[in-house]
Amino acid sequence: MHKTANAAALGYAAFALTLWMNGMLAAGWFNPADAPLALLLGLVLGGCVMAIAGILQWLRGDALDAFLFLAFAGFWCVAALAARAAVHGHVASAGFQGWYAIVWALVTFCLWLAARKNGVARSLFALGLCLALFTLALARWLVFDALTMLAGYLGLVTAIIGIYIAAAELINETHGHTVLPLGESGPEQGAAPLS
Numbered sequence: 445m446h447k448t449a450n451a452a453a454l455g456y457a458a459f460a461l462t463l464w465m466n467g468m469l470a471a472g473w474f475n476p477a478d479a480p481l482a483l484l485l486g487l488v489l490g491g492c493v494m495a496i497a498g499i500l501q502w503l504r505g506d507a508l509d510a511f512l513f514l515a516f517a518g519f520w521c522v523a524a525l526a527a528r529a530a531v532h533g534h535v536a537s538a539g540f541q542g543w544y545a546i547v548w549a550l551v552t553f554c555l556w557l558a559a560r561k562n563g564v565a566r567s568l569f570a571l572g573l574c575l576a577l578f579t580l581a582l583a584r585w586l587v588f589d590a591l592t593m594l595a596g597y598l599g600l601v602t603a604i605i606g607i608y609i610a611a612a613e614l615i616n617e618t619h620g621h622t623v624l625p626l627g628e629s630g631p632e633q634g635a636a637p638l639s
Contacts, residue, residue, distance in 0.1 A: 565608060
């Protein structure tokens with residue numbers, strides 16, 4: 445089988461940048477009028493770039509990163525479309541938004557269970573993402589802005605972890621050995637291949 449390049453750095457960088465920009469909005473750092481930029485980032489970085497990275501990781505046999513990137517490429521595309529619809533006054537109910545976030549939190553919880561076997565860094569990333577989505581669901585259901593802000597900060601912390609993973613993947617791959625540890629264990633420090 446043809447071995448493809450490690451696209452984990454690309455996927456985590458795109459995820460982290462998208463999460464960071466949207467986290468700043470949720471945390472209240474910027475006016476919601478800046479949402480069109482978040483829309484563009486969500487569609488291009490979060491949707492397209494993560495989908496490409498997901499496909500490349502799938503071809504490489506990295507099930508965890510392939511699932512993360514492909515699933516959340518869809519998430520960010522839907523988020524971008526929802527932001528576009530909101531600009532035109534079409535906003536989903538708070539209850540629907542809460543359920544949407546909680547379903548993704550549950551998917552991410554399953555991802556966290558798998559990531560626990562794939563290194564501390566990936567496990568922390570999945571856990572942070574799960575907590576951010578769960579908090580966002582509560583914020584929507586309770587219509588409580590402080591929880592939205594907390595979800596934004598959880599997203600920002602998770603983005604920092606994602607940037608570290610991207611840097612570690614790129615630097616370690618370039619040097620041919622571990623320079624920045626990801627907390628992986630065992631002689632085969634990488635993702636389990638697909639069956």
